[in-house]
Amino acid sequence: xxxxxxxxxxxxxxxxxxxxxxxxxxxxxxxxxxxxxxxxxxxxxxxxxxxxxxxxxxxxxxxxxxxxxxxxxxxxxxxxxxxxxxxxxxxxxxxxxxxxxxxxxxxxxxxxxxxxxxxxxxxxxxxxxxxxxxxxxxxxxxxxxxxxxxxxxxxxxxxxxxxxxxxxxxxxxxxxxxxxxxxxxxxxxxxxxxxxxxxxxxxxxxxxxxxxxxxxxxxxxxxxxxxxxxxxxx
Amino acid sequence: xxxxxxxxxxxxxxxxxxxxxxxxxxxxxxxxxxxxxxxxxxxxxxxxxxxxxxxxxxxxxxxxxxxxxxxxxxxxxxxxxxxxxxxxxxxxxxxxxxxxxxxxxxxxxxxxxxxxxxxxxxxxxxxxxxxxxxxxxxxxxxxxxxxxxxxxxxxxxxxxxxxxxxxxxxxxxxxxxxxxxxxxxxxxxxxxxxxxxxxxxxxxxxxxxxxxxxxxxxxxxxxxxxxxxxxxxxxxxxxxxxxxxxxxxxxxxxxxxxxxxxxxxxxxxxxxxxxxxxxxxxxxxxxxxxxxxxxxxxxxxxxxxxxxxxxxxxxxxxxxxxxxxxxxxxxxxxxxxxxxxxxxxxxxxxxxxxxxxxxxxxxxxxxxxxxx
Numbered sequence: 001x002x003x004x005x006x007x008x009x010x011x012x013x014x015x016x017x018x019x020x021x022x023x024x025x026x027x028x029x030x031x032x033x034x035x036x037x038x039x040x041x042x043x044x045x046x047x048x049x050x051x052x053x054x055x056x057x058x059x060x061x062x063x064x065x066x067x068x069x070x071x072x073x074x075x076x077x078x079x080x081x082x083x084x085x086x087x088x089x090x091x092x093x094x095x096x097x098x099x100x101x102x103x104x105x106x107x108x109x110x111x112x113x114x115x116x117x118x119x120x121x122x123x124x125x126x127x128x129x130x131x132x133x134x135x136x137x138x139x140x141x142x143x144x145x146x147x148x149x150x151x152x153x154x155x156x157x158x159x160x161x162x163x164x165x166x167x168x169x170x171x172x173x174x175x176x177x178x179x180x181x182x183x184x185x186x187x188x189x190x191x192x193x194x195x196x197x198x199x200x201x202x203x204x205x206x207x208x209x210x211x212x213x214x215x216x217x218x219x220x221x222x223x224x225x226x227x228x229x230x231x232x233x234x
Numbered sequence: 235x236x237x238x239x240x241x242x243x244x245x246x247x248x249x250x251x252x253x254x255x256x257x258x259x260x261x262x263x264x265x266x267x268x269x270x271x272x273x274x275x276x277x278x279x280x281x282x283x284x285x286x287x288x289x290x291x292x293x294x295x296x297x298x299x300x301x302x303x304x305x306x307x308x309x310x311x312x313x314x315x316x317x318x319x320x321x322x323x324x325x326x327x328x329x330x331x332x333x334x335x336x337x338x339x340x341x342x343x344x345x346x347x348x349x350x351x352x353x354x355x356x357x358x359x360x361x362x363x364x365x366x367x368x369x370x371x372x373x374x375x376x377x378x379x380x381x382x383x384x385x386x387x388x389x390x391x392x393x394x395x396x397x398x399x400x401x402x403x404x405x406x407x408x409x410x411x412x413x414x415x416x417x418x419x420x421x422x423x424x425x426x427x428x429x430x431x432x433x434x435x436x437x438x439x440x441x442x443x444x445x446x447x448x449x450x451x452x453x454x455x456x457x458x459x460x461x462x463x464x465x466x467x468x469x470x471x472x473x474x475x476x477x478x479x480x481x482x483x484x485x486x487x488x489x490x491x492x493x494x495x496x497x498x499x500x501x502x503x504x505x506x507x508x509x510x511x512x513x514x515x516x517x518x519x520x521x522x523x524x525x526x527x528x529x530x531x532x533x534x535x536x537x538x539x540x541x542x543x544x545x546x547x548x549x550x551x552x553x554x555x556x557x558x559x560x561x562x563x564x565x566x567x568x569x570x571x572x573x574x575x576x577x578x579x580x581x582x583x584x585x586x587x588x589x590x591x592x593x594x595x596x597x598x599x600x601x602x603x604x605x606x
Binding site: 036037038040041043047048051054059060061083084085086087088089090110111112113114116124125126127128129130131134138149151152153154 | 244245246247248249250251252253254389390395399402403406407408409410496497498499500501503508509510511512513514
């Protein structure tokens with residue numbers, strides 16, 4: 001079965017064009033970062049991208065407009081990824097409604113763990129430190145798929161795939177049978193993507209995709225295509 | 235243990251930390267039930283830290299009032315921060331954690347943490363903003379001498395906010411071996427409750443000491459508020475005494491309670507300096523320890539409930555109070571409690587206690603640069 005490829009992009013002026021390039025390269029889902037000034041789950045690449053986006057005025061309303069503009073360019077699911085502070089300020093329900101109206105499929109809130117605000121439908125994250133009980137809870141509450149955080153750490157490229165993923169994927173399968181598992185955090189190369197996808201149903205590539213996106217749509221398309229090809233069965 | 239204070243508090247953290255916070259909560263609850271934990275803390279407090287600290291009458295500083303200073307500046311390492319650092323170090327050892335990370339602004343919490351790590355043989359990493367390292371140089375040097383590794387935080391505001399984020403990121407990365415020794419009553423649950431309890435010794439001692447000295451409770455109890463740990467520790471001793479006015483003093487340029495709004499920062503919901511989109515705004519204070527856009531969630535709750543009121547002091551007013559206490563009482567205060575001292579004159583109160591949370595040696599360069 002074909003594996004799902006999720007590409008993370010930061011909201012910005014060029015995002016619709018970049019998302020289009022990523023989809024041409026073979027992305028199945030686009031995660032759209034809504035920047036926060038103090039992103040605890042993010043490493044240096046996404047943190048800097050967030051700083052730049054905020055300096056360019058990408059506040060919540062502008063991000064929603066970016067989401068709608070991206071929706072017009074691509075057909076794949078679009079998933080805003082952000083932090084609780086933005087929803088707290090905008091209004092939790094209002095944020096979910098307006099994101100949906102702008103074309104969002106679901107939502108990821110990096111600092112709102114499973115169990116909190118279960119009424120807010122979103123994709124839950126699980127980590128190598130998650131207990132069986134928390135894996136079960138996240139599996140029950142998640143919206144579509146589970147985001148497997150491959151490392152105890154923040155987002156960002158690492159050399160080689162974390163060896164924690166195998167154990168986490170196995171435990172998540174047992175705790176959340178039938179729920180698709182996509183692995184992210186630290187997946188930076190075609191080899192990492194292939195290795196992660198062997199253990200899961202898909203992969204999320206963020207920091208490395210942002211670095212490629214710096215080079216423009218063509219560079220991003222080429223990078224995403226290399227990931228896509230690595231995920232296809234031989 | 236209360237996880238929230240009204241609508242404030244909670245746990246806004248990445249999933250990776252949730253099991254560690256559960257583990258910390260369980261260990262803390264066990265410790266509270268364990269008389270040997272309290273006995274160990276009491277023994278350290280008296281034989282190592284120098285408790286109880288005195289309550290000193292400051293008659294020349296405030297001739298029209300009966301003003302007393304709770305002398306946390308006389309505690310080992312020179313500030314109230316050691317109360318919390320000692321308690322959490324003992325807790326970390328109960329958790330089997332050998333590595334400690336901490337953030338520091340003024341450097342007082344970093345020094346306290348480095349001190350307890352030296353005392354217990356724990357590895358210590360302290361994150362500190364580049365701007366704070368510049369203005370609190372002596373404390374950077376003390377941490378180095380104590381064997382801590384000080385990691386300079388070069389991005390964003392280069393102050394306590396960013397240092398805190400980096401310490402939390404380190405904890406996310408090394409959570410299995412590391413205890414995050416947070417320095418104030420902020421952060422995700424259970425931290426605000428742990429820090430409050432470990433600092434509550436200030437309020438307990440003060441209450442007994444003022445009763446011994448004056449045979450009555452004070453009219454007003456005053457403390458400076460950055461994250462708010464010395465204040466919450468002092469206030470804890472008087473919250474149930476309805477007749478005692480409780481006053482928190484913020485830096486006017488970092489008034490999370492005075493001019494902030496409800497928001498989420500560093501793992502909890504509280505009153506924060508933020509824009510309408512929830513993006514955290516910069517704080518500005520001459521005092522590195524108050525230069526923080528958030529505040530402990532219990533303070534936000536106390537403000538809303540009306541039990542405490544919070545006022546602001548400008549940089550210049552704090553400097554003036556710093557000089558006045560030095561010249562009238564022979565006590566050089568840290569710039570942080572100088573903010574609290576600056577509000578004493580205008581209180582409609584006769585008997586006042588101010589928490590003198592730390593000593594001013596660390597601030598000499600900053601004060602001298604502004605004309606001494």
